[in-house]
Amino acid sequence: xxxxxxxxxxxxxxxxxxxxxxxxxxxxxxxxxxxxxxxxxxxxxxxxxxxxxxxxxxxxxxxxxxxxxxxxxxxxxxxxxxxxxxxxxxxxxxxxxxxxxxxxxxxxxxxxxxxxxxxxxxxxxxxxxxxxxxxxxxxxxxxxxxxxxxxxxxxxxxxxxxxxxxxxxxxxxxxxxxxxxxxxxxxxxxxxxxxxxxxxxxxxxxxxxxxxxxxxxxxxxxxxxxxxxxxxxx
Amino acid sequence: xxxxxxxxxxxxxxxxxxxxxxxxxxxxxxxxxxxxxxxxxxxxxxxxxxxxxxxxxxxxxxxxxxxxxxxxxxxxxxxxxxxxxxxxxxxxxxxxxxxxxxxxxxxxxxxxxxxxxxxxxxxxxxxxxxxxxxxxxxxxxxxxxxxxxxxxxxxxxxxxxxxxxxxxxxxxxxxxxxxxxxxxxxxxxxxxxxxxxxxxxxxxxxxxxxxxxxxxxxxxxxxxxxxxxxxxxx
DNA sequence: CCAAAAGTGTTCTATGTACACCCATGC
DNA sequence: GCATGGGTGTACATAGAACACTTTTGG
Numbered sequence: 001x002x003x004x005x006x007x008x009x010x011x012x013x014x015x016x017x018x019x020x021x022x023x024x025x026x027x028x029x030x031x032x033x034x035x036x037x038x039x040x041x042x043x044x045x046x047x048x049x050x051x052x053x054x055x056x057x058x059x060x061x062x063x064x065x066x067x068x069x070x071x072x073x074x075x076x077x078x079x080x081x082x083x084x085x086x087x088x089x090x091x092x093x094x095x096x097x098x099x100x101x102x103x104x105x106x107x108x109x110x111x112x113x114x115x116x117x118x119x120x121x122x123x124x125x126x127x128x129x130x131x132x133x134x135x136x137x138x139x140x141x142x143x144x145x146x147x148x149x150x151x152x153x154x155x156x157x158x159x160x161x162x163x164x165x166x167x168x169x170x171x172x173x174x175x176x177x178x179x180x181x182x183x184x185x186x187x188x189x190x191x192x193x194x195x196x197x198x199x200x201x202x203x204x205x206x207x208x209x210x211x212x213x214x215x216x217x218x219x220x221x222x223x224x225x226x227x228x229x230x231x232x233x234x
Numbered sequence: 235x236x237x238x239x240x241x242x243x244x245x246x247x248x249x250x251x252x253x254x255x256x257x258x259x260x261x262x263x264x265x266x267x268x269x270x271x272x273x274x275x276x277x278x279x280x281x282x283x284x285x286x287x288x289x290x291x292x293x294x295x296x297x298x299x300x301x302x303x304x305x306x307x308x309x310x311x312x313x314x315x316x317x318x319x320x321x322x323x324x325x326x327x328x329x330x331x332x333x334x335x336x337x338x339x340x341x342x343x344x345x346x347x348x349x350x351x352x353x354x355x356x357x358x359x360x361x362x363x364x365x366x367x368x369x370x371x372x373x374x375x376x377x378x379x380x381x382x383x384x385x386x387x388x389x390x391x392x393x394x395x396x397x398x399x400x401x402x403x404x405x406x407x408x409x410x411x412x413x414x415x416x417x418x419x420x421x422x423x424x425x426x427x428x429x430x431x432x433x434x435x436x437x438x439x440x441x442x443x444x445x446x447x448x449x450x451x452x453x454x455x456x457x458x459x460x461x462x463x464x465x466x467x468x
Numbered sequence: 469c470c471a472a473a474a475g476t477g478t479t480c481t482a483t484g485t486a487c488a489c490c491c492a493t494g495c
Numbered sequence: 496g497c498a499t500g501g502g503t504g505t506a507c508a509t510a511g512a513a514c515a516c517t518t519t520t521g522g
Contacts, residue, residue, distance in 0.1 A: 420485075
């Protein structure tokens with residue numbers, strides 16, 4: 001449960017010490033304080049070497065993805081989050097003396113969850129991808145790549161809902177999209193299109209706030225969010 | 235040079251025999267006899283176990299991608315082909331008794347090249363992805379996934395040129411697209427759009443054939459083939 | 469009654485799609 | 496001169512983008 005111990009688990013994964021080392025790392029995104037953030041752990045004793053992506057303890061009998069999922073559950077308490085393989089980094093220049101192969105996954109956790117769960121993560125901290133601290137190896141680039149992938153997936157996939165609680169207002173959904181894409185969207189067009197797509201459905205509840213109460217919606221997991229690709233050449 | 239010996243190299247990569255085994259495999263696509271094909275090797279002695287994706291000899295000091303590139307050069311004689319990481323397969327169920335982790339790359343080689351080079355590949359053979367032979371482990375699924383990825387990349391990327399020789403006619407280019415996408419395209423629309431995109435340029439030469447000679451074009455590597463993604467929600 | 473956020477349609481523009489005929493060469 | 500593939504433009508339909516005011520609640 002404590003991430004300080006978890007950070008040291010990386011030595012577990014050593015397979016042949018001066019040949020190749022295999023590890024599984026995770027890039028965890030969430031929305032916090034109205035910003036998109038990534039979860040990092042201190043790399044050394046309270047981070048004298050900077051910060052790093054959480055590393056999964058790699059049970060030789062366990063699948064790669066399960067290891068990543070288990071790591072995220074330890075960090076956040078959450079099961080069943082959105083989890084996808086990002087890339088396998090295995091360039092020789094990544095580390096001196098021995099080759100380090102990192103299979104990296106990326107995950108999205110819902111906005112509601114971290115507020116209670118972050119405490120459990122001990123030394124873990126959330127950073128906005130635009131203001132990353134010093135990080136070990138190529139972890140900065142990995143995070144930037146994960147962000148590109150997230151933005152990209154958002155364009156042709158219904159992945160935005162993975163960052164929201166079960167019920168949400170259309171404004172909250174729009175803000176999520178705006179935060180990740182880094183641009184303002186038109187309210188009327190946004191609403192029309194997302195409702196026409198049929199991937200969300202209204203609930204009976206409304207959320208009271210400062211102004212007029214807002215209808216709450218829910219994602220329909222049964223809805224197929226079909227990919228409309230615009231071809232470069234038809 | 236001979237792929238029979240190369241096939242047996244896979245045992246090289248054993249890192250810890252009953253724990254985890256790491257290998258690099260490649261899915262090589264090309265156009266042959268007016269069809270899209272994949273390169274496979276016999277899995278056992280002249281394929282009693284079926285066929286398999288070529289496996290790279292994995293030098294511990296070499297990067298993953300370089301290993302894949304070296305493998306393709308041995309098989310086809312070609313350097314500098316299109317090469318991209320596909321996925322890392324590491325599910326526990328892939329093989330009994332020990333975990334096999336396969337970092338898989340996919341490659342495209344130009345249509346002109348194989349005609350001379352296939353002979354060098356010894357036991358290697360080309361199969362259309364719709365008529366694959368018996369293959370070991372999950373290699374069939376890997377190939378199907380690679381095909382989806384190729385089709386997908388074709389939609390938002392100028393990757394089609396990687397399967398063509400340096401000079402090509404517009405009809406050849408269109409046929410390439412049709413073969414991979416598996417659908418007919420409109421000639422006039424295709425020409426207009428690809429010329430407007432500015433990613434190819436005409437050459438002085440023409441290709442003589444059965445009918446009217448066709449102008450030869452060349453891919454402009456400097457041209458940025460920008461991704462026009464149609465968002466699911468704006 | 470005022471502030472604050474929710475909700476709602478229409479017009480214009482750009483992009484995609486469908487479609488049929490003449491042209492240059494080899495035999 | 497005919498068969499074969501190369502080359503060309505226009506009209507219609509669909510999708511995207513821009514835009515401003517009314518509604519409902521809490522204080």
